[in-house]
Amino acid sequence: MAGRVDNLYFFLLAISIFFSVLIAGLIVFYAIRYRRRDPDSVGTVLHGMMALEVGWTVIPFIISMVIFVWGASVFFAISRPPDETLNIYVVGKQWMWKFQHLDGQREINELHVPVGRPVKLIMTSEDVIHDVFVPAFRVKADVIPGRYTNLWFQPTKPGRYHLFCAEYCGTRHSGMTGEVIVMEPSEFQTWLSGGAPEGSLASAGAKLFQDLACNTCHRPDAQGRGPVLEGLFGKTVQLQSGETNTVDEAYVRESILNPAAKVAAGFQPIMPTFQGLVTEEQLLELVEYVKSLQALPQVQTR
């Protein structure tokens, strides 16, 4: 992936060098060749050559379009993570990065990942806009309060790589740096099993689900006042408004904070909002919990 970005870069570099040298060369050459020798001399007018004008409009246009398509193609690859990714949650706040592995490992400013697997970062901010930038991987994405943004990469070489905050966020913006530590898969497993005292994100989420009494309305037996969440993640649901929506991390998060926004069809808009009652980390735990809920086998009615 990084290689593709570099290839595009070198192509652009070549074009730039070509045109810069061409123009610079011509203007210097003309300045010398046609320098004014007689103080009263004037230039020779050439009547506008339409072919030339069209030519140097169309050719740059075509070159631009080639670059556009190439850039777009690289961009699609950057923006579309593969289906199977190792997901890691990121919460940015002034002026540090909190990384949450699914099985509960928490890291501050350091991110351990295995080599050779695609990794997707699901990110949000607790305060102002930040940005995760890993120059070695050629990836970057803003981290915005109030919503999730993603970026993905697949490390190819073990090592330690800079991670920078790349959206100005106040006093210690330049101190909000970290490292991505890429390990061989076996070492990564070892590191991971170093354990997380709090347990996995999903198990923390399960506890929260009970503590916040979500289970009084969201019951697996469809007797609750809220939709059944088992097996719901990833599906497309019909909304009250008639539109459809995919149940992804953003939808789950939104439904906790602003339940009236996209009410599921057939349900009353009675879910209370939890805005201000849950932190970003707790939201991640709840999202992971909902993701973990498998569809129950169909129960035969008697």
Place this chain on the structure above:
Amino acid sequence: MASPTVFMPPRHYLNDGYGIKSWLLTRDHKRIALLYLASVTFFFFLGGAMAVLIRLELATPVGDLVTDETYNKLFTMHGVMMVFFFLIPAIPSVLGNFLVPIMIGAKDLAFPKLNLASWYIYVIGATFTTYSLVTGGLDTGWTFYTPFSTVASSSNVISAALGIFITGFSSILTGLNFIVTIHRMRAPGMTWFRMPLFMWSIYATSLIMVLGTPVVAITIVLVAAERLFHFGFFDPRVGGDPVLFQHLFWFYSHPAVYIMILPAMGVISELVAAFCRKQVFGYKFVAFASVAIAVLGFLVWGHHMFVAGISVYAALVFSILSFLVAVPSAVKVFNWTATMYKGSVSWQTPMLYAIGFIGLFTIGGLTGLFLAAVGLDVHVTDTYFIVAHFHYIMVGGTIMGYLGGLHYWWPKISGRLYNEFLAKISAAIIFVGFNLTFFPQFILGYLGMPRRYHAYPPEFQVLNVLSSAGASILGVGYLLPMIYLMWSLRYGRIAGSNPWGAVGLEWTTTSPPPTENFAETPIVTWEAYDYQAPVEHHVA
């Protein structure tokens, strides 16, 4: 073709009334241009002083010169001062104000009192913002991103924003004045396609000023309201969207960069024509290219937000439009180059600036292609690659154009010639200093150094040191014209009405011109840049 008799007219706009009142209450567009010249120069050096401190700090990887808070305020104020108080007003309000009426054969702009008011509005706005600088500073970046600027910054956001809001009206009213003047006050025979190309670019710039500035004005109102009353337009906790701010902000601020470059391009057209003594090749294409840049410039704002969370499809639309806007600029560069072919090319200082512009703008513009390519922009956005790109355009472009124009029209403005040798040396120093300062930054950006960083990983130091060294050279280069131009006011050789042997209405009147610009309203029967016509047409 130099004017045969070189004299200083006994009566001209500079001695038509003495005393501070005659300047501060003037309605004469030429005097107003000089009022602007004084103010923008002041802010240029103020913004420049901050740049010096920034580059000094960045010579070492650790933050050892100033605290991080101070550094954040430095780069913010550098940006605010340079963008709003220098780059946007400089060419339009100094050269434009001086030349628009003269180049089209009018006695003044359409609304002289409004013109004076525009200057006062500029000064008041700039003073507000400078006040907020002096009483603690602003640390949001010139881009004011929310929610940092509305919720988290503890600096003087509101007073600074208010200052910029006020200054915006100066821009709007100046643009309005130019539009009406060009439409309604051209001399008999001065058709649209006989106007100098500088007029076309001022016109296109004025369109942008008038259409774009109000949007940033309302955006600033919303930011101030949010900060004061906690309204929540950009606060996600209330349902607001911080990215909406970016859309509103960049809707103006992208066209704003065309406000900065279009007038400079217009100056270059004038310089190339005058110092090759021929009509600009493809006059109509260059004229239309100016308007095309103005129009397309309004459609590309999203390219500042490729990683800000916009959809993939929106990003692609903005990407393709950004490539489109590059094409008319390329057309201009090719036409200028073609003008030099078989021209009578002089190497006098203004032409050196023009040649420098063409080279540096070409590089800056080509790096714009890197940024329009979305897949590549992801890597280089928010790094020093961007910083290098926009400095190539604004400093290598706009400032070179401004200095070139200032040198070209200095004899007309002052009646005096500056020291050509010193001027050439300064141009060379500026060119070298500029490239040494900013070229390393392209590399720094690609290697991954983010922008707005007070301290950085040590592997970036060598390139930073090169850049800082270049900045010291550039600083010297900028100080020299201040000195020799001021010196020439008293001791320079008398210029006469047409020291360059150029074609244009401004060269048919005396240097300096009379208050009413022309002894008699000119009647225009020749095409722009008509160097083939007999000399008598064009000499006062």
Place this chain on the structure above:
Amino acid sequence: MSHDAAAHHEAHHPALAHHFDSLAQQSEATTLGMWVFLVTEVLFFGGLFATYMIYRSWYPDAFAAASHELDVTLGTINTVVLITSSLTMALAVHAAQLGQRKLLMTFLILTMILGGVFLGIKSVEYYHKFAEHHVPGPDFQFEKEYIRHAQLFFSLYFVMTGLHALHMIIGIGIMLVMLWWSWNGTITEEYSSPIEISGLYWHFVDIVWIFLFPLLYLIGRHAH
């Protein structure tokens, strides 16, 4: 207002500025100037309208509920008042063009009175909003379900109508100056362009209201 510069080939009209060749040129220039200014105003309000449209499309129910709390009767009266004031303004322009000084002054005064009525009714509405705790801030109260986004609606309401009211106040100020000029003879049949230009500004402020009124007051009039 005139300066002795070069000779003019037209009568030396006291209202003709020295840098214009004729009253006709001057009038065309000032009219074009006002149109360009109004375009900037469209863009200025446009940013606000765009913000409003975006949030309304995201939170239609909250916005409808909030809009329901505005007083449609007062809003309608204000709309009629403002449209009538545009009529009186147009009649003022007509009177000016015909050199009918007394009629001109009458219509200008009527226009100002109607403008004042508009502002008066607006103040009453603002007072009601204050009393009902609909002013955004720590005192804001609304149905729990919609409270966050209703606050956004009211923030937009106050900024939009507030900005509009500011323009109205400036408009009334302009009318005062026009009244003075009508009274002291500056405005004549030949030189009526200041009235025309002021009329353009007044009509523009009216049109902004014509957009504001349905967008703010008339959504969600029907029960769900």
